[in-house]
Amino acid sequence: MNSELLIWLLPLPPLLAFFFIVLFTNRTKWLSHSIAIGAAVLSFLGTMVLIFRAIQTDHFGEHPIQSSINWLPTGDTWLQIGVMVDPLTVVTLFFVSITVLMIFLYSIGYHNFGQPKGDHDLPGLPPHGAVKADVHGHKKLVLSIEPMYSRFFAFIGLFAFGMYTLVISDNLLTLFVGWEIMGLCSYLLIGFWFAKPSARSAAIKAFMTTRIGDVFMLLGIAYIYSATGSLSFQEILSPATLEMLVQKSSPIVGLTAAGLIGILIFIGTIGKSAQWPLHVWLPDAMEGPTPVSAMIHAATMVSAGVYLVVRMFPLLSAGVGHSSLPPPMVAMAVIGTFTAIFAATIAIAQNDIKRVLAYSTISQLGFMIAALGVGGYVAATFHLVTHAFFKALLFLGSGSVIHGMEHGVFATGNHIDPQDMFNMGGLRKKMPVTFWTFTIGGLALAGFPLITAGFWSKDEIFVDAFHHQPFVFIILALSALITAFYTMRQISLTFLGKPRSNAADHAHETPWTMTAPLVILGFFAITTGWLGIPEDFPIIGGLVPNWFHEFVGSTLTVHPETIPFHPVPLITSLVVSLGGLGLGWYVYRKVTDEKVDPIQRPLGKMYVILKNKYYFDEFYQKVFIQPSIRFSEKIVYAFMDRTVIDGALHWIANVTLIIGKFFRNSIDMPIVNGFGDLVGNVTTKLGFIFRPLQTGKVQQYMIMALVTLVAFTIIFYYIFF
Amino acid sequence: MIPLSWYLVFAAALFCVGLFGVLARKNAIAVLMGIELMLNAVNINLVAFWRYLGPQDITGQVFTIMVFAVAAAEVSVGLALFISLYRRRGTISADEIDLMKW
Numbered sequence: 001m002n003s004e005l006l007i008w009l010l011p012l013p014p015l016l017a018f019f020f021i022v023l024f025t026n027r028t029k030w031l032s033h034s035i036a037i038g039a040a041v042l043s044f045l046g047t048m049v050l051i052f053r054a055i056q057t058d059h060f061g062e063h064p065i066q067s068s069i070n071w072l073p074t075g076d077t078w079l080q081i082g083v084m085v086d087p088l089t090v091v092t093l094f095f096v097s098i099t100v101l102m103i104f105l106y107s108i109g110y111h112n113f114g115q116p117k118g119d120h121d122l123p124g125l126p127p128h129g130a131v132k133a134d135v136h137g138h139k140k141l142v143l144s145i146e147p148m149y150s151r152f153f154a155f156i157g158l159f160a161f162g163m164y165t166l167v168i169s170d171n172l173l174t175l176f177v178g179w180e181i182m183g184l185c186s187y188l189l190i191g192f193w194f195a196k197p198s199a200r201s202a203a204i205k206a207f208m209t210t211r212i213g214d215v216f217m218l219l220g221i222a223y224i225y226s227a228t229g230s231l232s233f234q235e236i237l238s239p240a241t242l243e244m245l246v247q248k249s250s251p252i253v254g255l256t257a258a259g260l261i262g263i264l265i266f267i268g269t270i271g272k273s274a275q276w277p278l279h280v281w282l283p284d285a286m287e288g289p290t291p292v293s294a295m296i297h298a299a300t301m302v303s304a305g306v307y308l309v310v311r312m313f314p315l316l317s318a319g320v321g322h323s324s325l326p327p328p329m330v331a332m333a334v335i336g337t338f339t340a341i342f343a344a345t346i347a348i349a350q351n352d353i354k355r356v357l358a359y360s361t362i363s364q365l366g367f368m369i370a371a372l373g374v375g376g377y378v379a380a381t382f383h384l385v386t387h388a389f390f391k392a393l394l395f396l397g398s399g400s401v402i403h404g405m406e407h408g409v410f411a412t413g414n415h416i417d418p419q420d421m422f423n424m425g426g427l428r429k430k431m432p433v434t435f436w437t438f439t440i441g442g443l444a445l446a447g448f449p450l451i452t453a454g455f456w457s458k459d460e461i462f463v464d465a466f467h468h469q470p471f472v473f474i475i476l477a478l479s480a481l482i483t484a485f486y487t488m489r490q491i492s493l494t495f496l497g498k499p500r501s502n503a504a505d506h507a508h509e510t511p512w513t514m515t516a517p518l519v520i521l522g523f524f525a526i527t528t529g530w531l532g533i534p535e536d537f538p539i540i541g542g543l544v545p546n547w548f549h550e551f552v553g554s555t556l557t558v559h560p561e562t563i564p565f566h567p568v569p570l571i572t573s574l575v576v577s578l579g580g581l582g583l584g585w586y587v588y589r590k591v592t593d594e595k596v597d598p599i600q601r602p603l604g605k606m607y608v609i610l611k612n613k614y615y616f617d618e619f620y621q622k623v624f625i626q627p628s629i630r631f632s633e634k635i636v637y638a639f640m641d642r643t644v645i646d647g648a649l650h651w652i653a654n655v656t657l658i659i660g661k662f663f664r665n666s667i668d669m670p671i672v673n674g675f676g677d678l679v680g681n682v683t684t685k686l687g688f689i690f691r692p693l694q695t696g697k698v699q700q701y702m703i704m705a706l707v708t709l710v711a712f713t714i715i716f717y718y719i720f721f
Numbered sequence: 722m723i724p725l726s727w728y729l730v731f732a733a734a735l736f737c738v739g740l741f742g743v744l745a746r747k748n749a750i751a752v753l754m755g756i757e758l759m760l761n762a763v764n765i766n767l768v769a770f771w772r773y774l775g776p777q778d779i780t781g782q783v784f785t786i787m788v789f790a791v792a793a794a795e796v797s798v799g800l801a802l803f804i805s806l807y808r809r810r811g812t813i814s815a816d817e818i819d820l821m822k823w
Contacts, residue, residue: 696822699744699752699815706744 003053004067007083010046010093011164013039014100014157021154032150033108036157040101043164047097054090061087061554066170066234080232084170088555091381091548092167092307095388098524099299100160102517106396107156107291109513110403111146118144124195126289129410141410143403146289152192156295159185163300167307171231172221175308179217179272182301183210189292190285202284209281213271217308220264223250227257237314239557246319255327262316262328266309273305273365276339280616283358290399293354297361298392306368306384313377314556320375333373337475340366342614344482348489348599349610352419353398356490360445361391363479367461374472376464377560381552382532383461386453389528390444393521397438400510400518401494404431408503416501421493423504425591428495430507435495437518442491444525446484447577450540453529455577460532462569477572484580485587492588500591536565728769736762749806749813753799760792 001009017039025031054060068082085093118130121144130144146152162185166178184207191203221231227245228236235241245258252260269275274282285296296302309316309332316328325333340363347359364387371380404427405418416423428435444454458480465473499505509515532548533540546562553560587598600607609615693704735758742755764785771781803813810817 694822696819697816698818703744706740 003050003065003085004083006046006050007065007067007085007168010043010050010083010168011161013042014160014164018154018157018161021150021157026150029113029145029149032153033104033113036153037101037104037108039157040097040104040160043160044097044101047093050085051090051094054085054087055551059554060090060551061556064089068170068232077229079173080171081174082170082232083168084233085168086555087551088307088310088381089167091385091552092303093164095385095524095528096160096163096167096299096303099294099388099392099521100163102392102521103291103294103299103396104153104156104160106294106399106514106517107152107289109511110289110291110399111149111152112143113145113149113513115143115145118147121147122195123147124193126193126196141413143407143410148192152189152289155185155188155192156291159189159295159300163304166304170233172224172233172236173231175311176218176221179268179304179308180214182304183207183214183272186210186285186292186296186301189295190288192288192292196287198284199287202281202287206281206285209278210271213268213278216264217268217271220261220268223257223261223264227261233311237312242314242318245315256319258315258318259327262312262318262326263331265312266316266328266331269305269309269369270335271305272308273302273369274362275305275335275366275369276342276362277616279339279343279362280620282362283355283613286352286354286358290354290395290402293358294392294395294399297358297395298388302361302365303384303388306365306380309369309372310377310381310384313372316372317375329373329375331373332369333469333472336366336369336371336373337472338366339363340370340479341475341482342366344479344486346610346613348482348486349597349603349607351421351597352417353401353421353424353490353494354395354419356421356486357391357394357398360394360483360486363483364391364445367458367476367479370472370476371461371464374465374468375560376461376468377556378532378549378552379457379460379464382548383457386444386457386525386528389521390441390452390454390525393437393441393518393525394445396514396518396521397434397441400431400434400514401427401438401507403510403514404434404507405503407508408501408506411506411508412502414502416503418503421490422591422597423501424494424499424507425497425501425504426495426499427504427507430504431495431509433509433515433518437515437522438495439491440522440525442487443581444529446487446581447480447573448581449574449577451526453525453527455573456529456532458577459569459573460534462573463534463563463566466566466569466572467563473569473572477576480573481576481580484577485584488581488584489588492585493591496589497591534565535562537570538565725769725773728765732762732765732769735759735765747814747816749803749815749818750800752815753796753803757792757796760788764788 014036017035020035021032025035050065054065057063064084064086066082066084068080070078071081072079112127116130116132118127121127121130125147127144127146129141131139132142133139159182162178162181164178165181166175169175169178187203187207190206191199193199194203224236225231227248228241230236230241242258245261246256248257249255250257250260255263271278282297282302286293288296316332317326319326320329343359343362343366347356347363350356350359364383368380368383368387371383401424402418405424409416409418440452444452447455447458449455462473462476462480465476499507530544532546533544534549535546549560549562591598597607603610612618695701739755739758739760739762742758743752744755746752746755767781767785767788771778775781806818807813812818
């Protein structure tokens, strides 16, 4: 198969799987997941073939695989849509296809395939467990299969389709289509357990919040189209077009067209990648099933946001040679850096195992955005790839922990929150595979030196930041320190020490469908980092060629320079990661049963603020949500709808009624009805008058006939004679 | 020879007797008998007119025989009706045969 056709076909298997499962296989659980996984495998294989071909092509960056068709006639030209695979697409497809496949596989075990149906399980609620008798006849509570098992696989199939579409697009329009499909899927999947009010509101929150970004992004796309007449990346990112956009001034004073478009597009990313101030939806998205969290946080949704800004980087950085930094880059640097430290600080005060990871995602996405803001194109992409692997690993690991804890909760029968880390502890002996893989993921997140992938990508961000914007560098270093600290806090609380609840004591390793993806992702969470070891790194630099920088850097027309080695970022990186990990271990090494966070006392009031996420939810509630609800109730509903619109309608109705009454009383009742009644009444009265004639006595009739005959005879006689 | 008018007066008287019987008698069979009298009055007229006005033709006699036949048929149908009526209602009084009343 030639490469162009292969790219076109790449997103199709998950889409077909979606339709097939939705239409036909709801009853057959094993078929549902087989189809979904088969589709993921097909896309995965296609991706691998593509990657293999791409690597073998010399100067792939200058000659991307591209294919497009005419789609919409616009006047005398055509709007073209198409697919393109360049080095950036290749590395994105690489992590997307692997993480998607792993998450699909993991979902089988997570949704308890093979377990009995729960007696009280309802669609829209997490399974409550089923009673099962063991060989000795003892009845016990075990995990039960998810009631909407097939629907889940259909939705994640559609989700994967959206991501593949987005990644292989060669233009902003189809990218936006994929972007919105993912928005829909995130809504459906976060609200997968829709009978829980918290899940419902989280789904709405996620959808509405990302929508704010999407609207701005659509404006940006519209502006690009009106300014350049094209949406294809190759045209809008060509040097000539960029130069034109930089020269052109925008309707907003002080911004060039390129600057305005860049900022609008970046707002789309703020929404999708949960950057401050639109970060609020991502932690709430934890209400969905854990594979969905992994899907959103690693494989698809938030990565799509970063992918967009990486893809549009030439536009965002257009005019970088001029006097000052382009505004989009400044915005990215500021918001990325701020988000990185902001989310990291919140994460240290969260007790829910998934919420900690959610905030770490926001923080790490901040790193990527900040890296782009300081010009670290390759560094951002690199961190995107490594982050996808270790964050997918962490989320699936946390899902495995929760699953093990739920098993413990069912076995012991005391109902504690299986997601609260203070109820865990000592799980390393109960769930060894989960422990080791989670630790690998955690160390990668913390940037544990030399071994883990996270170290290499984060180090590269540090190098770029140190080289271009030292202030950004300092903040990011601080965030990395906090990251390492809360990661170790999480590992210590979850796995180390002694079990702090009965449930944790009875926790149980999860089935192979869940642990196998963990192991595979653990492998990638370590090895992907080795693809991008800088050439002039002390001792080990150059052992493995810095393939990543060469390959991804070739996407840009101006090849990004390799920044010479400097000891400061490296030492900082070592210090913050090891220091943070050490500190975390020291503080949390012996948390006992009292379930009080050791950092609560030293942080004081700050702890409460962090615990409440800087009160952003409350703030938004007060400033945006409640006013808009009040606006809807008082102005739109009570005034506009009830008073103005309903009033006008009622007025029209009343007038019509009056006219109708007039016609009824003056025309219909007296004339039309009157005539009808008259005919009837007269007939009745005549009947009453003539009724006595009908005596029924035949002789009387005959007398009448005789009299009449005689009478007529006499009359005729006098008339005619 | 007896003049024609005598016959006619006699027939008229007979017709009136029959008519009175039809209109005044309560017994339905008497009513039928009244009808027979009226028919026979007509027959007398027919025979009288034939004898005095056109004795060369036999039209009056033929007509009379036809009236006899019709009268016989009529009486047989009427009597059958009355028998049926009597079986059903136990009476043949003309006053009580009033099912067609309003």
